[in-house]
Amino acid sequence: MVDTTQKLSPLQRMRQRAYNLSVENSATEVAPPVVEDPVTTPAPVAVKPLTKKEYLLQAMRSESCLRVDWVVDLFTFTSSNKGVSFEGFTAEAPDFPYRIIAKGPRFYYQDPDDVKVLHPISDGFTDTPLFRIKERINLAPGDLPNIKEPVDTIVGNVIVNRLVFVHPFGDRIPFMTGEITGKRMMKAVVPLVVDDPEEGEQLPVGKVSATELALHLQTISQLSAFYGIAIPAASEKTLTHDPRVKELKQKLLETYKDQLTDPAIIAKIDKELVAFDRQWFVGDSSEGFMNGKAYNIVRKKTHLFHGLEESPIPGEPITVVKNSLAEGWDIQKLPAMANSLRMGSYYRGIDTALGGELVKFFYRIFQNSKISMKDCGVKYGVILLPKEATKEKLERYVGNYLIQGKDLIEITLENYSQFVGKALMIRSPMYCQAGHSDYCELCVGRPMAERPNAIGLEVSDVGSLIMYISMSAMHGKALTLTKYDITRAIT
Numbered sequence: 001m002v003d004t005t006q007k008l009s010p011l012q013r014m015r016q017r018a019y020n021l022s023v024e025n026s027a028t029e030v031a032p033p034v035v036e037d038p039v040t041t042p043a044p045v046a047v048k049p050l051t052k053k054e055y056l057l058q059a060m061r062s063e064s065c066l067r068v069d070w071v072v073d074l075f076t077f078t079s080s081n082k083g084v085s086f087e088g089f090t091a092e093a094p095d096f097p098y099r100i101i102a103k104g105p106r107f108y109y110q111d112p113d114d115v116k117v118l119h120p121i122s123d124g125f126t127d128t129p130l131f132r133i134k135e136r137i138n139l140a141p142g143d144l145p146n147i148k149e150p151v152d153t154i155v156g157n158v159i160v161n162r163l164v165f166v167h168p169f170g171d172r173i174p175f176m177t178g179e180i181t182g183k184r185m186m187k188a189v190v191p192l193v194v195d196d197p198e199e200g201e202q203l204p205v206g207k208v209s210a211t212e213l214a215l216h217l218q219t220i221s222q223l224s225a226f227y228g229i230a231i232p233a234a235s236e237k238t239l240t241h242d243p244r245v246k247e248l249k250q251k252l253l254e255t256y257k258d259q260l261t262d263p264a265i266i267a268k269i270d271k272e273l274v275a276f277d278r279q280w281f282v283g284d285s286s287e288g289f290m291n292g293k294a295y296n297i298v299r300k301k302t303h304l305f306h307g308l309e310e311s312p313i314p315g316e317p318i319t320v321v322k323n324s325l326a327e328g329w330d331i332q333k334l335p336a337m338a339n340s341l342r343m344g345s346y347y348r349g350i351d352t353a354l355g356g357e358l359v360k361f362f363y364r365i366f367q368n369s370k371i372s373m374k375d376c377g378v379k380y381g382v383i384l385l386p387k388e389a390t391k392e393k394l395e396r397y398v399g400n401y402l403i404q405g406k407d408l409i410e411i412t413l414e415n416y417s418q419f420v421g422k423a424l425m426i427r428s429p430m431y432c433q434a435g436h437s438d439y440c441e442l443c444v445g446r447p448m449a450e451r452p453n454a455i456g457l458e459v460s461d462v463g464s465l466i467m468y469i470s471m472s473a474m475h476g477k478a479l480t481l482t483k484y485d486i487t488r489a490i491t
Contacts (some may be wrong), residue, residue, distance in 0.1 A: 047119055049119060050121055050122065051121070051123050052121055052130065052131065053137060055109055056158070058098065059109075060162050062097055064097050064099070065163075066163065068225045070096065070098070070099065071225075072226070073099070073130075074100065074129070074159075075131055075229045099115070102126045103118075106121070106125060106126065107124035108120050108121065109121060132155065133229065134155075134156060136152065137152075137153060138150065138151070139151050144162060144175060145171035146165055146173055148174065148175070151175055151177055152177075157175075160180050161176060163219045163222060163223065164185065164223070168208075168212045168215040168219060169189075169212060172207075173189060173192075185220070189208060189216060191398060192206065193208050193210065196209045196211050197209065232288045233285065234286055235289075237280055237281055237286055238289055241326065242277065242279075252269045253269070253322060256269065261317060261318060261320075263479060266318075267480055269305065270305065270307055271480075274299075277303070278295075293478065296480075300324075300478075301324065302325045302326060303325075303326050304324055305324055306321035306324060306333075307479060308479055309321060310339075310343075311336075312339055312342060321336065354467075355463050355464065355467025355468070355469075358460075359467070362460045362463055363456050363460055366455050366456040367456055368437060369437040369439070369455045370438055370439075370452050371438065371441055371448070371453075372438040372439070373434055373438070373440045374441050376432050376442070378431050378443065379403070381403055381425050381428045382431075383423070383424070384423070384424040384425075386422055386423050389419060389420055389421055389422055391416075394411065394416040394420060397411050397445075398411050398412060399411065399446040399447040399448075400426050400427060400446075403425040408442060429443050431443065439455065
């Protein structure tokens, strides 16, 4: 007997099993009756096809996009979106609105009003995942609450903004595109943070509560679930190098053969070799696999040029190790290479203690300091010359007050760009006249004024920075050049 129960409604399946049992008991083969139950037989559902972009935006407006499994399905092939037939599809699975289902050559999505119904994604085909992390997309104001103007971005940016900004803050943090680092997020969020309002009070307009900040941090942690699909993987090129790099290195060493004791020259050679090597990865699947220290220290020493090793004894000359590790160790340079390992242990064990000591030192000094008044009345502050008033510098002064004659103007995210390239004077705690060990609100700036008892925590960051630098040096140091501004140094 053919089992047809999988094509029937639950009530029909129950009636079918009862009928089969009666047939077996009677040993009589009789064709089962076809029962159409008006209650359980669904009415035809209108097809609601969406384009990939339309589907993405609708899912962004739902809670489904907050699920890790939905994000994984969006960028990959998984058991939940591949090879599922309509006959095998059931709503008893862990379903949610806008879940992605693959059938044949096309992607479908579950109806948000009835998860038993699938609708096609018109331009979504199953020969590739529905989206790629770096797939470009154009968005208009309102596509997400924090999009205020047209933006050309990648789908990965859309996911990050929806999770870490829109979910906890709504439209209060503007849409971020490009590389979204922890530093960028902190710069955007931290100045807006205030304590949770007391019962009966309202959160100030444009501000972020401590509870919302906690949710923001939670969603950032959720991003770690996507490392496996978002980070470029290693490839053959990450394990090899352009064979021409050795020729370039020999040319540079010959050009600067009389200046190899100058760290600036070694830094220049490093920079040219790294720039050349980066071209090796252009267009490769591993492009972006290594950055920062992983590239400028690990990759460089492994495949390009070991470079400079300094002595742990002050005053002793530097040692230049010309071979990369891929070329083999120069046994004559082994003591210098070993010195770097010893210095790493020193930085970790001794230098970090200096930073930790400074943190406690600043705590003791500023433990009784507070913001005790609105305005101390000081008429001067930090001077920025026109060439120092860059966009990057003024971003650091957002929330501080600009002195213009008798007026004070708060520097904000909306107006700071109009001061770029101008001579400026800015109120600073260095010149505060509040008395004792206290400060005023206008000298410390608005963000700090909102946390009047947290001066010690802010100042202790100096010691924390020293400790961080020492700990970073433990893992290796990259030799780089920076422009020395003599005017700033002496003023």
